[in-house]
Amino acid sequence: MIPDQISDALAQGTGDPKDGVGLCLSGGGYRAMLFHVGSLWRLAELDALRDLTRISSVSGGSITAGVLALAWPKLLAEGLPAFIRDVAGPVRKLASVTIDERAILGGIVLPGSISAYVARAYAKHLFGDATLQHLPEEPRFIFNATNLETGSLFRFTRREIRDWRVGRIPAPEVKLADAVAASSAFPPILSPFILDVAPGDFDDPLPGELSADAFAAIYRSPMGAFTTISASSRCGGVAGPCSCRTPAAISRMTPRHLATGHASRPGCSK
Numbered sequence: 001m002i003p004d005q006i007s008d009a010l011a012q013g014t015g016d017p018k019d020g021v022g023l024c025l026s027g028g029g030y031r032a033m034l035f036h037v038g039s040l041w042r043l044a045e046l047d048a049l050r051d052l053t054r055i056s057s058v059s060g061g062s063i064t065a066g067v068l069a070l071a072w073p074k075l076l077a078e079g080l081p082a083f084i085r086d087v088a089g090p091v092r093k094l095a096s097v098t099i100d101e102r103a104i105l106g107g108i109v110l111p112g113s114i115s116a117y118v119a120r121a122y123a124k125h126l127f128g129d130a131t132l133q134h135l136p137e138e139p140r141f142i143f144n145a146t147n148l149e150t151g152s153l154f155r156f157t158r159r160e161i162r163d164w165r166v167g168r169i170p171a172p173e174v175k176l177a178d179a180v181a182a183s184s185a186f187p188p189i190l191s192p193f194i195l196d197v198a199p200g201d202f203d204d205p206l207p208g209e210l211s212a213d214a215f216a217a218i219y220r221s222p223m224g225a226f227t228t229i230s231a232s233s234r235c236g237g238v239a240g241p242c243s244c245r246t247p248a249a250i251s252r253m254t255p256r257h258l259a260t261g262h263a264s265r266p267g268c269s270k
Helices: 001-012 028-043 060-078 079-094 100-109 114-127 177-185 224-231
Strands: 022-025 054-057 140-147 152-156 160-163 167-168 194-196 219-220 256-261
Touching: 001 079, 022 060, 028 060, 054 060, 060 079, 060 114, 060 177, 079 100, 079 114, 114 177, 114 194, 140 177, 152 194, 167 224
Parallel strands: 022 054, 054 140, 219 256
Antiparallel strands: 140 152, 140 219, 140 256, 152 160, 160 167, 194 219, 194 256
C-alpha cells in the first residue's frame, strides 16, 4: 500500500498489527510440499502447531497448507496421530501422482484450461468440495497468488479474497482446490488460473482501488509471475523485483474474472 492507503486502512481499523506466531510455507513444487510436511511433523511432535495464529503459503507450500487447514480441528483434538494420518498421509500419497503432465495433456487435447485440470486433480486427491469457508477461523490461513492484470498480490482467506488494486470479496465461497491451484499455477505452462466473479460480489472500492466493474477477468498466477510481468513491460528484461510494472489490462465488462497464478515474491506486491 502507499502511505495514504495505509492511513485509510488504519483509520478504518483494518490495518492494526496484532501479536501472534506466523508460519510461512514457501514454494518449490512437490519438493516444497514434502519438505513442509517434515517441518510441520516436528512442530506437531512438540505440540507447537496450536501456538500458530497465521499461516501464509504459496505454490507447493499452499498444497500442504490446504491439507493442514482441513485437518486442523482433528489436530487440536488428537495431536500427532491426527497429523500423521490426515496431513502427512494424504500429502505423501499425492506425491506418487503426476498431476502436471496429465493436466497439460488434458488442457491441450480437451476442453478447459491446464490450470483447471490441476484444480480438479487437487479436489480429487485432497480437498474434495471444500471451500474457503471450511478453513478454521484460527489460525488464519492465507494462500498467496498474483493478479496478472494488476501485477499485485492476490490473497485467499476464509475472511476475504482481495487484491489491493481491485478490492475484496468478503466471505468467499471459492473452492479450496481452486485457491491452491491459483497459488501453484507456475508460469508459463500452468498459469494463469481464471476465477469467475461477479461485480456485485465486491465491497465498494476504497480510495486507490479500481471500480467494481473494472475487470472482465482476473488472471491469477504464483508471485513469481510478477517478475515475468515486469520483464515484459518497458524494462526489456528482468531488472530486479518491483523495478517496473506492466499496465493492467482493464476492460469495463461484466462479470469479472480473476486471473491469478504463482506468487513467489510476496514482498513485491503492494
